[in-house]
Amino acid sequence: MRAFVIPHDGANIVELAEVPKPQIDDDEVLVRVRAVGVGIHDSYFFPPDVRYPFPIGIEAAGIVEEIGGRVTGYHPGDRIAYVSSMQPKGGTWAEFVAVSTDSLIIPIPAGMDFATAAAVPVAGNTVLRAFHALTAVPSGGSLFIAGGSGALGTFGIQLARQRHWRVGASASEVNHDYLRSLGAEMVVDYHDPDWTSQVRDWMPGGVDAAMAVQPGTAAETARVVKDCGQLIPISGDSAATERGVRLETMPYQVDVSDGTMQLMSDIEAGNVHVEIERVYPFEDALTALAKVQTRRARGKSVLRIA
The missing domain is CATH 3.40.50.720 (NAD(P)-binding Rossmann-like Domain)
Structure with missing residues (x-):
């Protein structure tokens, strides 16, 4: 599969590469990525047991392709948005991602497109x-x-x-x-x-x-x-x-999944606006990352994977 990766330990670049599609464990789902939310820290977050080349990225939206043996509540074909960071199998800037069911996973409302959904989770x-x-x-x-x-x-x-x-x-x-x-x-x-x-x-x-x-x-x-x-x-x-x-410090352990699902519903209903500055083709991901890292963006930049 194609992925934007840190190629090796100590590298300070991100590059497009062909890497193996991840194999899922019993508590994971395999997601075919359709859109990626671009964030300032996407190329900075790595798990302690990182293996290179390592796909970067934190949030995305896509379609469940396969589920692990112990997974309940998700099925192939489900449309989901999610936050998946610090995972040893890699991040979201890839055509496929293994997502732990411990991650924040939000169903995408029927009337919402993948680009909008990918702009919401983080x-x-x-x-x-x-x-x-x-x-x-x-x-x-x-x-x-x-x-x-x-x-x-x-x-x-x-x-x-x-x-x-x-x-x-x-x-x-x-x-x-x-x-x-x-x-x-x-x-x-x-x-x-x-x-x-x-x-x-x-x-x-x-x-x-x-x-x-x-x-x-x-x-x-x-x-x-x-x-x-x-x-x-x-x-x-x-x-x-x-x-x-x-x-105050950010309460990162607080469960806000219900609030995030309500937010998705409010967006679908038109009660909350999502500002997407630009949707980039996947191949232009590095241009999107450079723009976001200027901290002068309005709203969110998103990558689309055809």
Whole structure:
């Protein structure tokens, strides 16, 4: 099969290669991949027992081709979206993937295409887990999202509005109307050195909580949070906080599968928008990865495998 791989230990390149189709264990399903969600960290996550050449990638959507002997609940022909990371048999940038049933696997609604489905699992479950940690935001409370135009921010704004939260967000000026269309009440340009004061003018005393999506933004974002409010840095930043602001860690062990399935249903019903900046042919995967790694994308980039 074709796969984009790290060719050998110590290699700092990703290349297209022919590799064997994975053989599944009793607790795995074999998936024929139809679309891949492209993420910044796709070429960085490896299991401790990695074997080269190693296919990269974390999320995708496709069709179940085969099931292991102990697998229940899945059948050949099922359309699924999934997160499959740190697996020794490789990631999702491949024509076939062995997916453990311990992974986050979400049925694709009948009216949803594979490209849309592949854009949901990582960003959707990350935002849902972050919101699980944000206990300080009541109905009618306020949330600020530092980095609102990417896949995480796109879902974050809309899911916060579903919770009846007031939402502010930052992005470059070209994306301000886009964020307002998603439901952001207040938008600032992160290039403006005075953006934190603008947020404080909008929400005197500070917001109840904030999400810092981009690396290196947690410390500055903490300035717009009220005393004893919450800040969750999605990128894992560490930052000294003052005024009792609580720096939360991502609760990665929280099960958000039900919430992710509801999100898929809301997308199919048109209640939540998925922004796909571009769908690339599989052969152009490295161009897509380079674009995403600039951190200047709007929404999600996706690969399509014919």
